[in-house]
Amino acid sequence: MNDVPKPLEGLQGPMKAMSPGVVDFLFRQLVAGEPPEDTQWQREGTVLAEQAPGAELARRLSETDLESLTPLELFEFVRASQRLVAWAEHLKERAVAHYCSEEPERTQGSARTHGPA
Structure with a gap:
């Protein structure tokens, strides 16, 4: 009858993913009447959604503290x-295609230098 709720063992649902x-x-955003997204970082430079793929994006991703991201930022x-x-992956495919297209030249070149004189 008087079922006492059992204490939760850890957080469940969406709260489980929130640090x-x-x-x-x-x-703090709720109390200040601000949107739940951090809009300040959008004014400080290129947002991740608009950052071109490459070394700069890789650097930014590697330096990001995942624990501090909101669910939208994590997405x-x-x-x-x-x-x-x-x-x-595209770079790798281009390199493999380039390597495969030049393979006969490499084989012929090495055969000339190592073959009988």
């Missing part, structure tokens, strides 16, 4: 990571 820093940020982080992976 204390994110919860604190969202609370943008994942999308930026996917763009970087696709860009790197």
Whole structure:
């Protein structure tokens, strides 16, 4: 009859993914009447969603503290990571195609230098 609720073992649902820093940020935004997204960093430079794939994007992703991201920022982080992976995959495919197209020349060149005189 009087079922006493059992204490939760850890956080469940969306709260499980939120670090204390994110919860604190969202609370401060709510109290100040601000949107839940951090709009300040958008004014400081190129946002991750608009950063071109390449070395700068890789640097920014590697230096990001995932624990401090809001859920929306984490989503943008994942999308930026996917763009970087696709860009790197394209570079790899171009390099393999270039290597394969020049393979006969390399084989002939090494046969001339190592073959019978």
